Every structure is written in structure tokens, then in C-alpha cells.
Amino acid sequence: MSDQGTPPHPELVERLVRHFSVVTATQLEPDDDYFGMGLVNSLRALEIVAYLERTFDFEIDMDDLDLDNFRTARRAAAFVTRKCGHTVDLGTSR
DSSP states (O other), X not given: OOTTSOOOOHHHHHHHHHHHXXXXXXXXXXXXXXXXXXXXXXXXXXXXXXXXHHHHTOOOOGGGOOGGGTSSHHHHHHHHHHHHXXXXXXXXXX
């Protein structure tokens, strides 16, 4: 859930689950902690950040680089929702 209490859109969560499942070569669930599972190293973490910036057209600031924003697909979706508000594009990936 985002800081404002608005949960991320289920389609956004599913989209990120699919992407992160490909990145990690593991079938993930929305709340699987791919960092805790040892599936993501520092290079992959940077790739995740770059993917979110590119796909959703925003910049991730140094203050945003808290691992808790990115450790699961649901948390990443909540982060995207906070950054984009209700203007999150749920269309196909860029």
C-alpha cells in the first residue's frame, strides 16, 4: 500500500510481477522479496530502477533509493503509484 493509503492498481502489480519474474528467471508472487531470496544483486537492482524510470517516465531521486521501495512487485507498484499518482500508464511496456 502506498504511504497515502491508496493501494497500487492490481494490473500494475501483475505487470511488475511478470517483468520481475523474467528478470529473476523465477515465477514470483506479488509479495515475494526477490532481494531476500537472493535473486537480485546490486546490478539487477540498478536495472530495476532504470526499468521503472524508463517505463513510467519519472526520475528516481537519491531519497527514493530505499530498498523497501523495490523489494517486492507490490512495493514497487506502490512506489510507482506514489511517484505517478493516478496517471500511471498501464499500457504495454516501452
